[in-house]
Amino acid sequence: MENNEDKSKELNSSSVDNIEKVSSQDTKVSSLDTDVSQDKNPPEDECKPSLSVSIKWSGGVYPISIYDGMTVIEFKEAVYSETKVRPDKQKIVNLKCKGKPATDEMQMSSLGLRNNMKLMMVGSVDEVLAEAVAVPEDMPEVINDLDISEENITCVQNRQDYIEKIEKRVREYKPKLLNPMRPGKKLLVLDIDYTLFDHRSVGQNGLELMRPYLHHFLVSAYEDYDLAIWSATSMKWIEEKMRLLGVTSNPNYNICFYVDSLAMIRIDAPNYGVVEVKPLGVIWGKYSHYTSKNTIMFDDLRRNFLMNPQNGLKIKAFRNAHENRDTDVELLKLAVYLKDIAVLQDLSKLRHSKWENYRKGGY
Numbered sequence: 001m002e003n004n005e006d007k008s009k010e011l012n013s014s015s016v017d018n019i020e021k022v023s024s025q026d027t028k029v030s031s032l033d034t035d036v037s038q039d040k041n042p043p044e045d046e047c048k049p050s051l052s053v054s055i056k057w058s059g060g061v062y063p064i065s066i067y068d069g070m071t072v073i074e075f076k077e078a079v080y081s082e083t084k085v086r087p088d089k090q091k092i093v094n095l096k097c098k099g100k101p102a103t104d105e106m107q108m109s110s111l112g113l114r115n116n117m118k119l120m121m122v123g124s125v126d127e128v129l130a131e132a133v134a135v136p137e138d139m140p141e142v143i144n145d146l147d148i149s150e151e152n153i154t155c156v157q158n159r160q161d162y163i164e165k166i167e168k169r170v171r172e173y174k175p176k177l178l179n180p181m182r183p184g185k186k187l188l189v190l191d192i193d194y195t196l197f198d199h200r201s202v203g204q205n206g207l208e209l210m211r212p213y214l215h216h217f218l219v220s221a222y223e224d225y226d227l228a229i230w231s232a233t234s235m236k237w238i239e240e241k242m243r244l245l246g247v248t249s250n251p252n253y254n255i256c257f258y259v260d261s262l263a264m265i266r267i268d269a270p271n272y273g274v275v276e277v278k279p280l281g282v283i284w285g286k287y288s289h290y291t292s293k294n295t296i297m298f299d300d301l302r303r304n305f306l307m308n309p310q311n312g313l314k315i316k317a318f319r320n321a322h323e324n325r326d327t328d329v330e331l332l333k334l335a336v337y338l339k340d341i342a343v344l345q346d347l348s349k350l351r352h353s354k355w356e357n358y359r360k361g362g363y
């Protein structure tokens with residue numbers, strides 16, 4: 001599998017071959033059909049709640065009114081409208097009847113709840129994540145670029161089990177935070193191998209294998225973007241490579257965080273087969289101020305952004321460093337492109353596959 005290409009070589013000539021396995025408002029207020037003795041269709045404002053409870057979830061408290069005749073599923077739908085956690089994802093502690101979890105058709109009035117009671121909920125924001133991997137409406141060229149049909153890419157992005165994998169990473173994975181995130185900045189996520197340096201060639205030191213203009217590029221990008229590294233290798237190797245390239249010690253920019261192979265997910269993609277990919281939904285789920293609108297990812301492998309193709313820019317691979325280091329100007333040009341697009345409100349509307357044509361006359 002090509003993704004297991006991540007053999008990381010040390011950057012010095014001793015080149016130890018370490019093969020690392022990548023590795024509605026639709027709250028269904030109960031109908032008042034019990035109140036047949038009076039008006040059969042009373043105005044809505046006569047629909048008074050019988051009691052009020054609160055849902056505690058994810059650091060917030062959400063008041064929910066319980067009406068006469070309300071069933072558990074109707075209650076859950078009311079919770080959904082407040083929290084965006086889908087009913088089938090909600091686990092509401094204390095929503096029990098005789099010690100067993102309440103079923104959807106039960107009446108809320110049968111559960112022994114008291115007024116102003118607080119109920120703890122465990123659940124995830126399914127809708128947010130679904131949105132994070134949603135197919136954009138206007139990206140036919142990108143799809144052609146990926147050489148897979150629109151139907152297939154929809155299939156990849158909406159597969160529920162992939163969303164669940166992303167949710168699990170959001171809950172459990174911890175990026176290595178190095179420097180504070182800066183409010184208002186966009187986010188640039190960078191691959192390392194063949195993007196920032198040629199990890200397969202042998203050199204006396206990191207500088208020989210570094211992609212030309214790397215530091216210039218990072219200094220320039222840092223003005224408008226928080227910088228993150230996402231590499232399909234282990235954290236140990238990311239740290240080592242960044243140190244050898246002099247990225248960690250450069251005083252003119254800061255890397256915000258590192259993400260390693262453990263945050264990747266395995267998907268079965270049309271035309272690719274089973275591959276590990278880098279779903280940006282993990283970052284968006286963990287740090288909500290980063291979104292598909294303000295994030296761009298550079299990688300030399302397109303499949304790494306299969307879950308979010310509208311946010312990926314496939315950079316030309318930097319290989320054979322000794323032959324190409326005098327002529328490779330990708331980072332010089334991309335620094336200008338990043339500067340050009342930094343003013344935009346929504347980066348996901350761009351076709352990054354055509355980045356070289358963004359400026360008339362090219363870069």
Ligand SMILES: [Mg+2]
Pocket residue numbers: 191192193194195299300301
């Ligand atoms: Mg790479």
